Amino acid sequence: MAFSSNHTLISRGTKVVGDLHFTGDLQIEGAVVGNIIAESGNDAKLVVAEKGSVEGEIRVPMVVINGKVNGNVHSIKHVELAAKAVVEGNVHYQLIEMVKGSQVNGSLVYSGAEAQKKGAKNDVSGPAKDDIKTTANT
Secondary structure (H helix, E strand, O other): OOOOOOEEEEOOOOEEEOOEEEOOEEEEOOEEEOOEEEOOOOOOEEEEOOOOEEEOOEEOOEEEEOOEEEOOEEOOOEEEEOOOOEEEOOEEEOOEEEOOOOEEOOOEEEOHHHHHHOOOOOOOOOOOHHHOOOOOOO
16 A cells, blocks of 8 residues: 555554544554544545454545544545444545445445535536446445
C-alpha cells in the first residue's frame, strides 16, 4: 500500500478519545472513540487495520476497513471492505468493494448522484453501473 508523505499511525495498544481531523493518510491499528473527518481535499485515506476499531462516524474520501467500525461511514470516492471488516452502521459510497467475509450491519447507500451535485467538477458523468464492484457474499 502506498502512502503519501503525510501519514499518521495510531498503533496497537493506543486508544484515542475524541474527534480526529486529518489530512493525508491515517492508519488505525488501535482504537478511536470519536468521529474521524478528513480535512480539505479529496486525497485523504483512512485504513482501519484488522485489530483496529472506530466508535464514531467516518467522513473520508477513501476508506479501507478490515477491522471494526461502530458508526456510519461516508465516502465520496471509494470504500473497500476487506475480509474481516465489520461495520455496525450505514455505508454511504460512490464506489464500493466488498470481499467475501466482510459484514455490514446497516444499509448500503449509493451516493454517487449526491457527490456529483456537491461539486465533483472534474467528473460530471458520475460512475456507470459497471463501476460498482461488489464481490462479497455478506
